[in-house]
Amino acid sequence: MARERKFSTDELFQATKELLLSHGYEAFTFSLLADSLQVSRGALYKYYENKEELITNYYFYEMDQYLLKLKQIDLHQGFEAQFNYLLNLMFSYSDIQKLIKIGQRVPDHEEKFKTLHTDMYQYLQDFVELGKKEGKLKRDLPNNLILGYIFQSVAIPNHADIPHPVWVSSIKEIICHGMFINN
Amino acid sequence: MARERKFSTDELFQATKELLLSHGYEAFTFSLLADSLQVSRGALYKYYENKEELITNYYFYEMDQYLLKLKQIDLHQGFEAQFNYLLNLMFSYSDIQKLIKIGQRVPDHEEKFKTLHTDMYQYLQDFVELGKKEGKLKRDLPNNLILGYIFQSVAIPNHADIPHPVWVSSIKEIICHGMFINN
DNA sequence: CCTTAAAGTGACATGAGTGTCACTTTTGAA
DNA sequence: TTCAAAAGTGACACTCATGTCACTTTAAGG
Numbered sequence: 001m002a003r004e005r006k007f008s009t010d011e012l013f014q015a016t017k018e019l020l021l022s023h024g025y026e027a028f029t030f031s032l033l034a035d036s037l038q039v040s041r042g043a044l045y046k047y048y049e050n051k052e053e054l055i056t057n058y059y060f061y062e063m064d065q066y067l068l069k070l071k072q073i074d075l076h077q078g079f080e081a082q083f084n085y086l087l088n089l090m091f092s093y094s095d096i097q098k099l100i101k102i103g104q105r106v107p108d109h110e111e112k113f114k115t116l117h118t119d120m121y122q123y124l125q126d127f128v129e130l131g132k133k134e135g136k137l138k139r140d141l142p143n144n145l146i147l148g149y150i151f152q153s154v155a156i157p158n159h160a161d162i163p164h165p166v167w168v169s170s171i172k173e174i175i176c177h178g179m180f181i182n183n
Numbered sequence: 184m185a186r187e188r189k190f191s192t193d194e195l196f197q198a199t200k201e202l203l204l205s206h207g208y209e210a211f212t213f214s215l216l217a218d219s220l221q222v223s224r225g226a227l228y229k230y231y232e233n234k235e236e237l238i239t240n241y242y243f244y245e246m247d248q249y250l251l252k253l254k255q256i257d258l259h260q261g262f263e264a265q266f267n268y269l270l271n272l273m274f275s276y277s278d279i280q281k282l283i284k285i286g287q288r289v290p291d292h293e294e295k296f297k298t299l300h301t302d303m304y305q306y307l308q309d310f311v312e313l314g315k316k317e318g319k320l321k322r323d324l325p326n327n328l329i330l331g332y333i334f335q336s337v338a339i340p341n342h343a344d345i346p347h348p349v350w351v352s353s354i355k356e357i358i359c360h361g362m363f364i365n366n
Numbered sequence: 367c368c369t370t371a372a373a374g375t376g377a378c379a380t381g382a383g384t385g386t387c388a389c390t391t392t393t394g395a396a
Numbered sequence: 397t398t399c400a401a402a403a404g405t406g407a408c409a410c411t412c413a414t415g416t417c418a419c420t421t422t423a424a425g426g
Contacts, residue, residue, distance in 0.1 A: 002402035003392040024288060026209030029383060040405050045385065101284075105207060118342060137362055141353050146362050148339035155338075156331035159301060170324050171332075178361035179320055179329055185372035186422040212413060223375050228415070 007037045009061075012047075016058045021098060025055070025105040052106060059103050063116055066096055070123060079131040086127070086150060087175075091168060094154040121147050149175060190220045195230075199241045204281060208238070208288040235289060242286050246299055249279055253306065262314040269310070269333065270355060277337040304330050333358060 015036045019028050030051060034041040048054035069089055076082045090097075103113045121144055128146050131137035137146065153171050162170075198219040202211050213234060217224040231237035252272055259265045273280075286296045304327055311329050314320035320329065336354050345353075 001394050001400075003404075005403065024207070024209055026207055030385095031383065039403095041384090042386085042406070043404050046403070050385080051383095114342070117340075121342070135364060138356070138364055141357065141362055142343065142345045142350070144341070144343045145339065145345070145350065145353050145357070149336075149357055149362065152335050152339050153332070156328065156335050157300075158327070158331075159297070159304070160325065160327045162325045162328070166325070167328065170328050173321070174324065174328070174332055174361065175357075176361045176363040177365070178357065178359045179324055179332065180359040181318060181321055182360070182365065185370095185424080186374075188373065213415095214413065222373095224414090225376070225416085226374050229373070233415080234413095 006039050006043070012037065013058050013061055016054065017062070017095070017099070020055070020058075020102055021095060025102050028055070052109070055103070055106055056109055056112070059099075059106075059113070059116075062096070062099065063120075066093060067120065067123070069093070070120065073124075073127060079127070079134045079136050082127055082130070086124075087168075087172060090150065090154045097151060097155050189222050189226070195220065196241050196244055199237065200245070200278070200282070203238070203241075203285055204278060208285050211238070235292070238286075238289055239292055239295070242282075242289075242296070242299075245279070245282065249276060250303065250306070252276070253303065256307075256310060262310070262317045262319050265310055265313065269307075270351075270358075273333065273337045274351060280334060280338050 012033075015033055016028075019032050019036060023032065028051065030041050030044050033054075034044055044054070048057065073082050073085055073089075076085050100113070100117060104110055106113070124147055125143055128137065128143045131146075132139050153175060156171070158167055195216075198216055199211075202215050202219060206215065211234065213224050213227050216237075217227055227237070231240065256265050256268055256272075259268050283296070283300060287293055289296070307330055308326055311320065311326045314329075315322050336358060339354075341350055
């Protein structure tokens with residue numbers, strides 16, 4: 001009954017992601033997106049009323065996928081295994097941290113994004129509590145700081161091009177045991 | 184001989200800083216800046232040809248001040264004292280990290296900003312090396328990771344509103360000895 | 367008092383993104 | 397074959413930031 005679409009929702013979101021990462025929120029335009037999808041600008045308005053609505057939708061799509069991955073942490077037994085899983089996840093989805101920062105710029109939606117962020121942290125409280133119960137994590141550290149450190153570590157710029165495996169194991173070393181030599 | 188200026192360079196840079204932090208690079212406009220200074224847009228063009236030139240100038244001004252503070256690290260004797268000085272500096276100038284990120288968006292100047300960033304790191308190599316020589320810092324950790332880790336820590340969002348002193352001492356604990364209990 | 371240089375103003379042309387809409391194209395079902 | 401629903405197009409009116417420029421205002425020196 002209807003004509004075939006020139007682009008799928010997945011393609012649209014993929015293009016949105018690339019443009020958001022390369023241009024930022026303010027410089028992201030429907031023109032750019034239309035060009036990238038080789039479609040007219042008007043066509044996009046058939047699906048989304050404006051850039052804000054599009055990006056909000058895209059974010060929920062992206063975050064759903066991410067949370068799904070995050071929830072798989074429960075498939076791992078014991079804190080140590082969960083910790084390793086989480087750290088690897090961070091590195092394979094390192095774009096997400098950048099996207100979250102960009103997403104906080106969407107007007108009127110700072111609240112929504114803050115909530116999403118908080119939810120994510122909330123969800124991982126169990127993981128941190130497990131670590132504390134198992135006597136692995138220091139009890140006096142705020143849970144949110146522990147999570148913040150794990151999330152932020154993927155954002156440290158590797159300007160000196162240290163080989164990835166060395167970089168990752170060094171980060172793990174610092175997170176777990178710090179940069180100071182014990183005495 | 185000349186008419187009195189309605190705003191000083193310091194006022195202009197202060198307003199620029201506030202607008203950059205609140206609106207980001209792409210949404211920063213001469214109109215906004217002119218309004219903020221209660222001056223006509225045209226007046227700004229007497230001093231800077233465009234937004235890029237203005238922001239570049241502002242950045243060099245800001246970074247000069249910051250580097251000056253950074254260099255005062257040498258006034259402290261021994262690694263431990265320097266480490267404490269650096270950490271306090273990070274927290275009192277926490278806007279700088281955000282500004283650096285925003286600055287990386289200025290077109291054609293990513294190179295310049297990357298250089299500036301690298302220079303800053305370069306300048307602190309001595310500090311890290313001192314820590315390693317004094318047997319305080321783990322020798323096998325890449326210097327840039329140690330610095331990056333210290334810089335990033337001020338960017339961790341304190342959504343749960345942990346009291347500042349607790350927050351800071353917890354961060355120091357993690358940086359120095361990690362989040363794991365030793366066994 | 368008058369001149370002059372710098373500061374500041376406001377209007378103009380330009381270019382780009384926005385949102386809309388009448389119109390065309392495609393497609394499958396009747 | 398026809399036709400209706402959904403996809404897609406491109407032009408239009410609108411808004412807003414940009415950069416320029418002729419003009420006005422100010423203030424100090426001659």
